[in-house]
Amino acid sequence: MGHGIQSLKQLSEHQRFMLLMAEPYLNKDLRxxxxxxxxxxxxxxxxxxxxxxxxxxxxxxxxxxxxxxxxxxxxxxxxxxxxxxxxxxWQIALLSGVLTGTAALVVGLLIGHFAIAKDGGSEQAQAPAQDIDESLIRRFMDQIDSKRIEENLRELSKKPHMATSKGDIDLVNLMLNRWQNKETGLDEAKKVTYxxxxxxxxxxxxxxxxxxxxxxxxxxxxxxxxxxxxxxxxxxxxxxxxxxxxxxxxxxxxxxxxxxxxxxxxxxxxxxxxxxxxxxxxxxxxxxxxxxxxxxxxxxxxxxxxxxxxxxxxxxxxxxxxxxxxxxxxxxxxxxxxxxxxxxxxxxxxxxxxxxxxxxxxxxxxxxxxxxxxxxxxxxxxxxxxxxxxxxxxxxxxxxxxxxxxxxxxxxxxxxxxxxxxTFDYASRFIDPGFTSHQTVGRTAGNVLLRLADSAVLPFNIRDYSETIDQLYQAAKENFLTELNQRNISLVPLQSAVTRLREAADGLHARISEMQSPGASPMELRMVNDQLMLLERSFLDPLAFPDKLYYRHVLYASKSSAVRTFPGLADAFLRATGGDSWDNVQKHLTIITHTLEGAAASLEAVI
CATH class of the missing domain: 3.50.30.30 (Glucose Oxidase; domain 1)
Known part of the structure; x- marks a missing residue:
């Protein structure tokens, strides 16, 4: 899970730099x-x-x-x-303790796996620390107890707890007391008011x-x-x-x-x-x-x-x-x-x-x-x-x-x-008798989180993403191409961006496959992990959906159209065929093409 450190003074300049790079992700409030x-x-x-x-x-x-x-x-x-x-x-207890634990885990991963030098060798030449600890995952699985889940749900659902009600405040205090328990709780838990x-x-x-x-x-x-x-x-x-x-x-x-x-x-x-x-x-x-x-x-x-x-x-x-x-x-x-x-x-x-x-x-x-x-x-x-x-x-x-x-x-x-x-009676008798489904969900979520935290390389298959994007493009082509050609609107730039992203994903996948040997350096691992982690951010555009509050993801947003393609393009096409301007169709083609070009660039080899 990463090596412990007592003081920043124990870190080299490179290690302190890595910690500094991680710091912005560790200080965001969980809201x-x-x-x-x-x-x-x-x-x-x-x-x-x-x-x-x-x-x-x-x-x-x-x-x-x-x-x-x-x-x-x-x-x-x-x-x-x-x-x-x-x-x-109204006071609502936040899971900031969970974030703190996760953040500490990330720091441990970055420093312990990639940055702490071993005796007799340089940082760049070191093999990474141990990858997945399967015994830790097995121990975690064993501790997800269906009876404890049942007892917790019984306690949490004793009283109605609509926001701001006494039941809600009592529930906040109950959770806070549990999370602040020095023996069984989290490192830190606090209430934040909104x-x-x-x-x-x-x-x-x-x-x-x-x-x-x-x-x-x-x-x-x-x-x-x-x-x-x-x-x-x-x-x-x-x-x-x-x-x-x-x-x-x-x-x-x-x-x-x-x-x-x-x-x-x-x-x-x-x-x-x-x-x-x-x-x-x-x-x-x-x-x-x-x-x-x-x-x-x-x-x-x-x-x-x-x-x-x-x-x-x-x-x-x-x-x-x-x-x-x-x-x-x-x-x-x-x-x-x-x-x-x-x-x-x-x-x-x-x-x-x-x-x-x-x-x-x-x-x-x-x-x-x-x-x-x-x-x-x-x-x-x-x-x-x-x-x-x-x-x-x-x-x-x-x-x-x-x-x-x-x-x-x-x-x-x-x-x-x-x-x-x-109610609890309804859940325990008809939704999940024995709470084995709750147990399975807990085990699955924990397994995923532990593997995301401890894998030397993030366990993402980047080609799945490029295949999905190709399917979105094909749906747009099948449903929109004839009408777009009649209006002199081309899908060729979008097709080129889809192809570039697919080639970049294949290239990164090949580089990751080559790094599975023990000889991969920490910095090589850091580079591919950054590429994998930052890909999702490439698809965020705060200007893509000005009429849809909170929607920024160019690939996954709500839409009215039944066509299973890029949501902004699908809705713009639907409105255009209903009498709206075709300018919005061209606009969303630009947004998607630009986004995919940027995503491809984030996956291509830097060195």
């Missing part, structure tokens, strides 16, 4: 923020959605919404409220969906809480179903079924139905949570109700008497998926930067990727009742009916995801 915690409230009439404003912990008298309605007339304009946590800070823009429901004003007759009679109301099968659902800190970051308000209108709420779904529906001032009920899947409201608003939809279709995740299983949880892993009828209705990552007010006291905050009105209309998730039992009541009312009024769901989408990882049934 991870637990933000999968949500916020909302609904009431529905005719149909109506009521979403209460979030609670402001600084205010004893939070803002009030317009009073409930008494007829089918549209309620007062929705009051839109968000909570910005300016004064109160001031983050979050969204919370008002526990005293639960969100609901209702159907209200013209005489004020409530014909339907959605559940406020999920049905309890174990003590877990009875915990008072279980977060009520809500759609985090969707705006507060009360909206009222006719109900329409809009499948998954994709743009295609709304386009199809809009051909036969006037969607203005309607409330869409949609299924999870098909598109992101926030997009269901963003898409609908473009067609005049004023509110969105979201449910999980049992045809998608339950294999059609519906009954909690013998088919769903607690009898199996399938989602019970009242289960509601919470979630964050936003399209971007991280703190929404400080994109690209940590949410510290000194950080500039953009105006809340400038936040992109949020639904502009209220939304509320419900269970499929409530969804069925809601649709039936609405169809009955519409049929009695000789209006159009609501079509029933037909299509399917890809299921979630597990049916109870982000519901009140996402």
């Amino acid at each position: 991870w923020l637990l933000m999968y915690n949500w916020g909302l409230h609904i009431s529905l009439s005719s149909v109506t959605i009521r979403r209460h404003p979030p609670i402001d912990p600084r205010s004893a008298d939070p803002p009030r919404l317009p009073p409930p309605w008494g007829s089918c007339l549209l309620a007062s304009p929705p009051a839109l409220w968000f909570q910005r946590l300016r004064m109160r800070t 001031n983050v823009f979050l969204s919370f429901p008002d526990k005293n004003k639960p969100n609901r969906v209702s159907v209200v007759a013209q005489n004020g009679t409530k014909l339907f109301q959605s559940r406020i809480t999920e049905l309890n099968y174990t003590k877990d659902q009875l915990d008072p800190d279980v977060v009520q179903p809500f759609a985090a970051f969707s705006p507060a308000g009360v909206v009222q209108g006719k109900l329409v079924f809009a499948n998954y709420g994709t743009m295609d779904d709304y386009h199809h529906l809009n051909r036969s139905i006037d969607l203005n001032n309607t409330i869409a009920i949609v299924k999870y899947g098909g598109t992101g949570r926030a997009d269901k409201g963003i898409n609908g608003a473009q067609f005049g939809v004023i509110g969105v109700i979201v449910y999980t279709d049992p045809a998608d995740i339950n294999d059609g299983k519906l009954s909690d008497k013998n088919e769903t949880y607690p009898h199996s892993w399938y989602l019970p009828p009242s289960g509601v998926e919470r979630g964050s209705y936003q399209n971007d990552f991280g703190d929404l007010l400080t994109p690209y930067y940590p949410a510290k006291d000194y950080t500039f905050r953009q105006a809340e009105s400038n936040i992109k990727g949020l639904s502009p209309i209220p939304a509320q998730p419900i269970g499929f039992e409530d969804a069925n009742r809601l649709i039936c009541v609405t169809v009955s009312l519409m049929n009695s009024a000789k209006s159009h009916s609501v079509s029933s769901p037909k299509t399917k989408t890809k299921a979630r990882i597990y049916p109870a995801y982000h519901t009140a049934y996402d």
Whole structure:
């Protein structure tokens, strides 16, 4: 694992230089923020959605919404409220101790394997230190204990722990105490505070969906809480179903079924139905949570109700008497998926930067990727009742009916995801009995990390990357070449860059193969490791996707096009064929070609 040193004075000038070169990578803060915690409230009439404003912990008298309605007339304009946590800070323990350990490992690797001279020889002529210590990996594997994993998960999941809640703070302190334990913990562990823009429901004003007759009679109301099968659902800190970051308000209108709420779904529906001032009920899947409201608003939809279709995740299983949880892993009828209705990552007010006291905050009105209309998730039992009541009312009024769901989408990882049934009992009985899958994942991750840390040459097959890039190019050629030729846009420069990268990858692979003998010098190893390590950075371009927050990787970024090729080029081509300028296609060809040329240069032999 590398030789120990007591003082920098023991190092030669060359060794101190290597340590200096590694230093920038060892002092970066690890910034991870637990933000999968949500916020909302609904009431529905005719149909109506009521979403209460979030609670402001600084205010004893939070803002009030317009009073409930008494007829089918549209309620007062929705009051839109968000909570910005300016004064109160929330503490989240960071895994900085893990980074410290990893950083120390890297220093040990650089100095121990490559830089510490042996007696009787120069640094340049030395063979590297021992490569992979297989016995260490075996000992590590043996110590990944499934019973310990089970005990840890039981302890970590005892209480609900939405961000900033008491359960969350208790969990932070629990982890901090463990990591600071002098006998079993890390070298260092500490808390770091971030001031983050979050969204919370008002526990005293639960969100609901209702159907209200013209005489004020409530014909339907959605559940406020999920049905309890174990003590877990009875915990008072279980977060009520809500759609985090969707705006507060009360909206009222006719109900329409809009499948998954994709743009295609709304386009199809809009051909036969006037969607203005309607409330869409949609299924999870098909598109992101926030997009269901963003898409609908473009067609005049004023509110969105979201449910999980049992045809998608339950294999059609519906009954909690013998088919769903607690009898199996399938989602019970009242289960509601919470979630964050936003399209971007991280703190929404400080994109690209940590949410510290000194950080500039953009105006809340400038936040992109949020639904502009209220939304509320419900269970499929409530969804069925809601649709039936609405169809009955519409049929009695000789209006159009609501079509029933037909299509399917890809299921979630597990049916109870982000519901009140996402508990230790559920995980231990149905997701991973015996926790052997957890154990396997832990062993695999540790094995990879140890080999990355201790291999004399990083265990990357660089030719896999060049083959993948060649496949991306071939897909672009097959799908775009005819149209591009008609517009006098050439793929030849891109083809040349792909070829150069492939040749550079083959050359580096050959040099690495030749270095497997004991005669490879530390500096030769350092050169190829730097080339392998820095390749990935060659594909980062902060200007490649100005309209996509946080996306910089030219090869791997989100895209709308179904063509499996370079994402920027694929989307630019899709927009161009839809009427946009072809200049963006040329721009992304330039970006990709330039990027691949730079990547090839980073792999080519320097000496």
